[in-house]
Amino acid sequence: MHHDRISGPWQRYGNHFVLEEAPDHALPPDMTDPQAAMRIIAEDLVLDGIPERNLATFVTTWMEPEAQRIIAENLHRNFIDHAEYPQTAEIEQRCIRMLASLFNAPGETTGARTQGSSEAIMLGALSMKWKWRERREAAGADTSKPNIVFGGDVHVVWEKFCRYFDVEPRIVPLQPHKFTIGPEDVEPHVDENTIGVAAVLGTTFTGHADDIVGINDLLIALKHKNGLDVPLHVDAASGGFVWPFLYPHSEWDFRLEQVRSINVSGHKFGMVYPGIGWLVFREKSDLAEDLVFYENYLGKTDATFTLNFSTGSAMVLAQYYNFIRLGHEGYKLAIGAMESNARFLAERLEQVGPFEIVGAGEEQLPLVAFRLADGQDLGYDEFDIAWQVAAERGWMLPAYTMPPKAEHVKMLRALVKLNLTRPLVATLADDIAAACETLAKKGGASQAERQQVKTGVGY
Numbered sequence: 001m002h003h004d005r006i007s008g009p010w011q012r013y014g015n016h017f018v019l020e021e022a023p024d025h026a027l028p029p030d031m032t033d034p035q036a037a038m039r040i041i042a043e044d045l046v047l048d049g050i051p052e053r054n055l056a057t058f059v060t061t062w063m064e065p066e067a068q069r070i071i072a073e074n075l076h077r078n079f080i081d082h083a084e085y086p087q088t089a090e091i092e093q094r095c096i097r098m099l100a101s102l103f104n105a106p107g108e109t110t111g112a113r114t115q116g117s118s119e120a121i122m123l124g125a126l127s128m129k130w131k132w133r134e135r136r137e138a139a140g141a142d143t144s145k146p147n148i149v150f151g152g153d154v155h156v157v158w159e160k161f162c163r164y165f166d167v168e169p170r171i172v173p174l175q176p177h178k179f180t181i182g183p184e185d186v187e188p189h190v191d192e193n194t195i196g197v198a199a200v201l202g203t204t205f206t207g208h209a210d211d212i213v214g215i216n217d218l219l220i221a222l223k224h225k226n227g228l229d230v231p232l233h234v235d236a237a238s239g240g241f242v243w244p245f246l247y248p249h250s251e252w253d254f255r256l257e258q259v260r261s262i263n264v265s266g267h268k269f270g271m272v273y274p275g276i277g278w279l280v281f282r283e284k285s286d287l288a289e290d291l292v293f294y295e296n297y298l299g300k301t302d303a304t305f306t307l308n309f310s311t312g313s314a315m316v317l318a319q320y321y322n323f324i325r326l327g328h329e330g331y332k333l334a335i336g337a338m339e340s341n342a343r344f345l346a347e348r349l350e351q352v353g354p355f356e357i358v359g360a361g362e363e364q365l366p367l368v369a370f371r372l373a374d375g376q377d378l379g380y381d382e383f384d385i386a387w388q389v390a391a392e393r394g395w396m397l398p399a400y401t402m403p404p405k406a407e408h409v410k411m412l413r414a415l416v417k418l419n420l421t422r423p424l425v426a427t428l429a430d431d432i433a434a435a436c437e438t439l440a441k442k443g444g445a446s447q448a449e450r451q452q453v454k455t456g457v458g459y
């Protein structure tokens with residue numbers, strides 16, 4: 001077969017995989033011409049969902065052609081080679097300074113480019129662990145039982161951090177009607193072994209924020225009462241690019257005294273393609289010095305604070321492109337448009353179905369979290385709707401259950417990003433209504449159908 005490829009008609013046609021299986025176990029013994037290799041990948045991917053119809057993801061699915069060009073032209077630039085690419089390193093620092101200023105850092109600060117919020121959170125939480133140990137060692141106290149406090153509304157990365165880096169998670173369960181946490185939830189869990197508290201600005205479940213002001217006040221009160229100086233880390237993966245533009249007067253960032261570090265995903269509402277996150281400290285001293293590695297490389301000293309090493313520069317440059325291109329005005333315009341379309345979708349959904357919009361009127365990410373109103377027995381549920389609307393129109397609308405103590409609550413959630421324009425929002429609402437009508441007639445999706453629902457909670 002392989003010899004036929006070289007000279008046969010399918011070779012001349014441009015794709016011998018028309019009649020061959022895809023290589024999937026071992027490296028193929030022979031070379032394949034570039035066109036056929038490209039085509040088989042493109043053909044495989046038609047089975048994936050269409051990213052623009054992915055209502056589950058927070059991550060950017062569209063960038064301007066100019067940004068795409070910057071990305072395409074810089075794929076060969078290894079970000080870690082600071083000595084060879086000093087301007088790329090400088091651009092990273094510019095981005096960090098811009099974010100520190102956006103988050104109201106009081107003075108000079110430090111931070112890092114990361115692969116996403118997950119790496120940023122690992123690094124930020126590690127710094128809290130190291131700082132806690134320094135404080136305990138200075139006091140001659142035990143350092144064997146670190147814990148960290150957060151709510152059941154956090155992203156899975158926080159539990160991952162605890163397992164990977166051996167810290168006891170103290171997870172505040174949610175309540176059937178309360179999907180974020182506040183100071184009263186946190187207080188019973190904080191003690192002298194608490195390395196820090198994590199609060200979320202814009203949860204993945206409903207897009208709302210924990211009571212960060214309240215938690216900050218609690219930690220300040222504890223500091224004055226018994227001298228425990230517990231830092232607050234804000235997980236602003238999604239909210240960090242939303243709150244400054246939609247709710248500029250709402251305090252959640254370095255304006256609050258105990259907020260010592262913040263992470264944000266550049267690839268979510270920073271509007272860059274996947275592969276970029278940021279960690280910003282309040283002050284230089286909030287980064288544990290021990291975690292910074294100094295290397296002498298080609299005669300220059302380079303400081304690194306990352307879990308990875310070699311990685312692309314393209315998304316850092318794309319982030320800087322967005323910062324320049326959009327500025328404060330552009331981000332406000334874009335995020336404002338998403339918010340306005342999200343409110344429009346919420347209104348339409350209330351008109352077309354027996355839906356309850358979750359936390360409407362509260363500060364929230366540009367999304368609609370909704371569920372079938374309580375007390376309705378319709379013969380179908382949220383998971384059926386997700387299946388039906390995917391079957392009828394290809395929308396990937398996630399259905400999921402909430403975390404512990406609220407796990408009987410089923411939820412649907414649609415992210416409203418910039419590519420979901422007003423006409424598409426109107427169509428989406430009609431499509432959800434149509435799916436409900438189908439379900440009302442046929443009485444729910446079958447078990448087999450429900451198992452085909454592709455989307456989980458979605459990130």
Ligand SMILES: *Cc1c(COP(=O)(O)O)cnc(C)c1O
Nearest residue numbers: 116117118155204237238265459
């Ligand atoms: C998406 C998300 C994360 C993880 O971020 P990545 O950038 O995907 O690594 C963490 N926390 C929250 C609240 C998120 O929404």
